[in-house]
Amino acid sequence: xxxxxxxxxxxxxxxxxxxxxxxxxxxxxxxxxxxxxxxxxxxxxxxxxxxxxxxxxxxxxxxxxxxxxxxxxxxxxxxxxxxxxxxxxxxxxxxxxxxxxxxxxxxxxxxxxxxxxxxxxxxxxxxxxxxxxxxxxxxxxxxxxxxxxxxxxxxxxxxxxxxxxxxxxxxxxxxxxxxxxxxxxxxxxxxxxxxxxxxxxxxxxxxxxxxxxxxxxxxxxxxxxxxxxxxxxxxxxxxxxxxxxxxxxxxxxxxxxxxxxxxxxxxxxxxxxxxxxxxxxxxxxxxxxxxxxxxxxxxxxxxxxxxxxxxxxxxxxxxxxxx
Amino acid sequence: xxxxxxxxxxxxxxxxxxxxxxxxxxxxxxxxxxxxxxxxxxxxxxxxxxxxxxxxxxxxxxxxxxxxxxxxxxxxxxxxxxxxxxxxxxxxxxxxxxxxxxxxxxxxxxxxxxxxxxxxxxxxxxxxxxxxxxxxxxxxxxxxxxxxxxxxxxxxxxxxxxxxxxxxxxxxxxxxxxxxxxxxxxxxxxxxxxxxxxxxxxxxxxxxxxxxxxxxxxxxxxxxxxxxxxxxxxxxxxxxxxxxxxxxxxxxxxxxxxxxxxxxxxxxxxxxxxxxxxxxxxxxxxxxxxxxxxxxxxxxxxxxxxxxxxxxxxxxxxxxxxxxxxxxxxxxxxxxxxxxxxxxxxxxxxxxxxxxxxxxxxxxxxxxxxxxxxxxxxxxxxxxxxxxxxxxxxxxxxxxxxxx
Numbered sequence: 091x092x093x094x095x096x097x098x099x100x101x102x103x104x105x106x107x108x109x110x111x112x113x114x115x116x117x118x119x120x121x122x123x124x125x126x127x128x129x130x131x132x133x134x135x136x137x138x139x140x141x142x143x144x145x146x147x148x149x150x151x152x153x154x155x156x157x158x159x160x161x162x163x164x165x166x167x168x169x170x171x172x173x174x175x176x177x178x179x180x181x182x183x184x185x186x187x188x189x190x191x192x193x194x195x196x197x198x199x200x201x202x203x204x205x206x207x208x209x210x211x212x213x214x215x216x217x218x219x220x221x222x223x224x225x226x227x228x229x230x231x232x233x234x235x236x237x238x239x240x241x242x243x244x245x246x247x248x249x250x251x252x253x254x255x256x257x258x259x260x261x262x263x264x265x266x267x268x269x270x271x272x273x274x275x276x277x278x279x280x281x282x283x284x285x286x287x288x289x290x291x292x293x294x295x296x297x298x299x300x301x302x303x304x305x306x307x308x309x310x311x312x313x314x315x316x317x318x319x320x321x322x323x324x325x326x327x328x329x330x331x332x333x334x335x336x337x338x339x340x341x342x343x344x345x346x347x348x349x350x351x352x353x354x355x356x357x358x359x360x361x362x363x364x365x366x367x368x369x370x371x372x373x374x375x376x377x378x379x380x381x382x383x384x385x386x387x388x389x390x391x392x393x394x395x396x397x398x399x400x401x402x403x404x405x406x407x408x409x410x411x412x413x
Numbered sequence: 414x415x416x417x418x419x420x421x422x423x424x425x426x427x428x429x430x431x432x433x434x435x436x437x438x439x440x441x442x443x444x445x446x447x448x449x450x451x452x453x454x455x456x457x458x459x460x461x462x463x464x465x466x467x468x469x470x471x472x473x474x475x476x477x478x479x480x481x482x483x484x485x486x487x488x489x490x491x492x493x494x495x496x497x498x499x500x501x502x503x504x505x506x507x508x509x510x511x512x513x514x515x516x517x518x519x520x521x522x523x524x525x526x527x528x529x530x531x532x533x534x535x536x537x538x539x540x541x542x543x544x545x546x547x548x549x550x551x552x553x554x555x556x557x558x559x560x561x562x563x564x565x566x567x568x569x570x571x572x573x574x575x576x577x578x579x580x581x582x583x584x585x586x587x588x589x590x591x592x593x594x595x596x597x598x599x600x601x602x603x604x605x606x607x608x609x610x611x612x613x614x615x616x617x618x619x620x621x622x623x624x625x626x627x628x629x630x631x632x633x634x635x636x637x638x639x640x641x642x643x644x645x646x647x648x649x650x651x652x653x654x655x656x657x658x659x660x661x662x663x664x665x666x667x668x669x670x671x672x673x674x675x676x677x678x679x680x681x682x683x684x685x686x687x688x689x690x691x692x693x694x695x696x697x698x699x700x701x702x703x704x705x706x707x708x709x710x711x712x713x714x715x716x717x718x719x720x721x722x723x724x725x726x727x728x729x730x731x732x733x734x735x736x737x738x739x740x741x742x743x744x745x746x747x748x749x750x751x752x753x754x755x756x757x758x759x760x761x762x763x764x765x766x767x768x769x770x771x772x773x774x775x776x777x778x779x780x781x782x783x784x785x786x787x788x789x790x791x792x793x794x795x796x797x798x799x800x801x802x803x804x805x806x807x808x809x810x811x812x813x814x815x816x817x
Contacts, residue, residue, distance in 0.1 A: 237584030238516035242523040334491040
């Protein structure tokens with residue numbers, strides 16, 4: 091692994107950059123391990139699932155430059171499938187999540203194959219249109235229970251041993267899933283494959299002229315992003331014990347854009363910070379009812395005007411490191 | 414029965430001597446739609462009602478500390494469930510009250526059972542709460558889809574409205590209301606020509622109403638509630654559907670809906686409720702006090718009245734237990750054992766399945782000329798006694814009801 095990175099990464103100091111990541115990652119992991127002893131674990135689980143979702147989204151927009159405006163379909167459909175599998179078929183949680191991931195990956199393959207043929211705003215519109223189709227499917231399909239959603243999903247026993255009904259056990263399972271997904275994304279970005287993705291982001295015609303089959307790279311990245319978003323959705327439906335229309339609604343696709351932008355587009359840690367900020371806002375400002383949307387809008391405007399690189403992006407620029 | 418209870422209480426008092434019996438703090442959470450289509454029906458008004466019940470219980474003078482908080486579930490089961498979980502886990506809420514929107518109510522129902530707290534539902538309609546989804550921790554207070562369907566459905570079919578088309582809100586409540594009403598219509602010799610389902614909180618009913626119009630059914634049954642019902646009624650009147658000879662049957666209509674529609678549009682609608690502010694001295698006195706505390710001076714709906722009545726009875730049960738045992742199933746068992754009595758719903762009782770029993774009334778909206786002033790909207794057409802209004806216990810799917 092090290093050899094491959096060394097050969098393909100730019101010659102200028104790959105080692106310190108890697109060490110930066112390791113330090114910050116260890117810091118984040120330590121914080122997250124300690125967090126449930128201070129903060130309500132169910133809230134943290136929700137935030138972690140959204141953080142993974144935002145990271146998956148960031149893989150696409152931050153590193154390939156594709157703005158998908160329909161990522162809620164992957165989050166939501168995986169959530170529905172794993173909730174249904176866990177509740178109606180009584181499968182174990184790991185299998186339920188796997189089924190969810192496979193579903194969103196398959197949807198990602200179909201949607202991606204259609205969407206990557208266009209660029210820019212048209213790409214965003216195609217993903218939005220297809221995600222609306224998924225939304226209306228979920229509204230009408232009998233197994234999703236329409237407006238009620240799938241409720242009281244059993245968390246089950248992990249590998250048939252660990253009882254996830256306990257909030258703490260569930261939290262550490264979610265944390266493991268999140269950290270696993272996060273490292274996987276890091277690995278993807280820093281692999282030769284990831285280098286090609288970045289090349290496509292910077293200059294697509296040049297990547298084509300260098301002989302890369304750009305469409306295949308884009309499609310592969312799209313499917314990976316979809317599957318990881320599905321991983322987040324499937325885990326979320328087990329952690330919060332429900333799957334509902336909120337997760338497939340287009341406003342969720344907007345929310346993930348907001349999370350990524352506030353945290354920092356194209357940074358590893360940005361989406362995580364963004365997700366925690368937005369979810370904390372939704373949670374702690376809930377008593378203001380619909381004013382939450384207004385407050386969100388104001389924060390978004392301030393973010394775009396004042397720190398365009400997002401929280402983590404600005405910090406990174408300040409200390410001249412890539413985070 | 415009484416002896417066993419006495420023994421049970423004695424056993425509790427002995428086993429837990431001080432700590433539990435002396436716990437005299439109660440936290441009541443009003444989980445509601447605070448900003449959208451059900452906000453007028455329950456909403457902040459239910460928090461006021463719960464506060465009034467806490468004051469009227471007179472427990473504060475006896476050293477109890479009662480706190481009422483409110484939360485907005487935004488009509489989303491995931492958000493409502495999240496708030497309920499957090500209230501129980503972190504904020505130490507003992508009882509969740511009201512909670513319109515059957516989807517959210519069913520989510521809270523399950524969580525309440527898992528955490529062994531108390532859920533006093535007033536605002537949701539689905540009869541499943543005391544049917545197949547019943548729990549030893551839930552009491553369904555004010556009304557349900559069975560009572561609505563049974564009363565309105567029967568009355569309309571008997572008056573000659575024997576062909577129906579349903580306009581149904583597409584979630585638990587709408588489905589339950591449609592199912593229960595359809596059964597009543599068929600049982601009374603009527604026919605259902607068709608049905609269409611619309612998403613919750615729909616601003617535009619035109620396509621649904623046109624389908625209803627072409628169905629040629631005599632009655633268009635509105636199996637929805639709150640803002641959806643008022644929108645459908647207004648638009649039906651604009652389309653000339655009501656003028657064209659088809660009749661609307663609002664299966665669930667609240668006082669605030671009639672207020673929003675105005676008597677010109679709403680006149681003649683027949684529907685079922687279990688509380689009307691202008692029924693007797695007791696309800697008028699309560700409603701006046703209530704209206705003074707509301708920003709817009711609104712009279713209480715049956716949902717808000719039910720919240721008051723339920724909280725009052727809950728606090729009576731706690732007083733009888735001598736303290737807050739923090740054991741939901743036990744409190745609910747005590748509530749079921751005690752007869753209910755308050756100024757708003759009169760004397761009543763709570764059945765084994767968690768269904769609160771009281772009479773329900775068939776009302777008709779007055780013509781503008783008949784109304785004497787603001788909030789004077791209803792005339793009473795019929796009273797259904799308590800034991801006939803709700804689903805008989807023998808038909809209940811509730812596992813708590815022992816058959817045989």
